[in-house]
Amino acid sequence: MITLSPQFPPLIKGLAAGPANPLTIAMTEAEKGTDAGLLVWSINDQRLRAALVLAPEEPLSRATAGYIACSVGLQNALGVQAPPETAVHLEWAGGVRLNGAHAGALHLYASTANSDEIPAWMIVSVELSISLPDSVVVEPGQTPDWTALDQEGCGDVNAVxxxxxxxxxxxxxxxxxxxxxxxxxxxxxxxxxxxxLGEQTSAHLPGERVAGTFLGVDENFGMLMKLDDGKSRLIPLTALVERA
Incomplete structure (x- = not known):
């Protein structure tokens, strides 16, 4: 079990969750009116979990750009910590891929699902696999759709x-x-x-899976997809907002 306390920049206040779910704690604190910048975290030998509380000042449709900022921030952090040959990509719907395989995901929560309403709070949660469970015995590359840092040559990355x-x-x-x-x-x-981007893919939304060609995004990072039936669909980033 990792017990070292991380050091965060100003405006970020860390709160260790221990074995508890950081998201549950972050939501409880957000409902109480905690300040933006609360970062609840939990790290063990197998995974890193964290939840960051944001306080948007724009309607949800625009505030969700903060979710993209958190996603890019995670990729940049991995890009610095991981070996240079490690490819780190972000799925539009939140998945994190290392060398093409799933290694974790970001999720988006808000006090409202109304795209025209300013949320009282917004939370971006992160879960990243550090190592595969002990019950899974594989050689690197044998689980192409499910991986972890240690399976992709990133075993020396310090989770804290x-x-x-x-x-x-x-x-x-x-x-x-x-x-x-x-x-x-x-x-x-x-x-x-x-x-x-620009290729055939699928987006796993809460309660729905959409498949087609990922054409691009609009000014609010909504996904423009040409569906398999030939029709086009714009999926707003607010579609990713999940319930607790």
Whole structure:
């Protein structure tokens, strides 16, 4: 069990969850009106879990750009910590891929699902596999759709330092969104990291799976997909908002 306390930048307040679910604690604190920047975390030998509380000042349809900022922040943190040959990609719907295989995911929660309403709070949670369970005995590359850091040559990555790096990079991108061209800057960074852009793929939404060709996104990072039946569909990023 990892017990070292991470050091976070100003505006980020860490709270160790121990074996508890960080998301549950973050939601409880958000409902109480905690300040933005609360980062609840839990790390053991097999996985890293964390939940960051945000306090948007825009309607949900635009505030969800903060979710993209957190995603890019995680990719940047992994890009620094992992060996340079490790490919780290982000699925539009939140999945995190290492060398093409699933290694974790980000999830989005908010106090409202109304895209026109300013949320009282928004939470982005992260779960990342550090190692596969002891019950799974495989050689690297034998589980192409399910992997972990140690299966992809990242066994030396320090999970506490990775969490610290995620907080730092995420804060940079969230602050970037306050700049006049911040959303465009974030988009340019994200575009080079997103999985299967311009290709056939599928998006796993809460209660639905959508398949087709990923054509691009709109100004609020909504996914434009050409469905397998030839029709086009715009899926707003707010479709990813999950219930507790």
């Amino acid at each position: 330092e990775l969490l610290e790096a995620w907080a730092r990079h995420t804060l940079v991108w969230i602050n970037e969104l306050d700049e006049p061209n911040g959303r465009a800057t974030l988009y340019r960074e994200w575009k080079g990291l997103v999985w299967k």
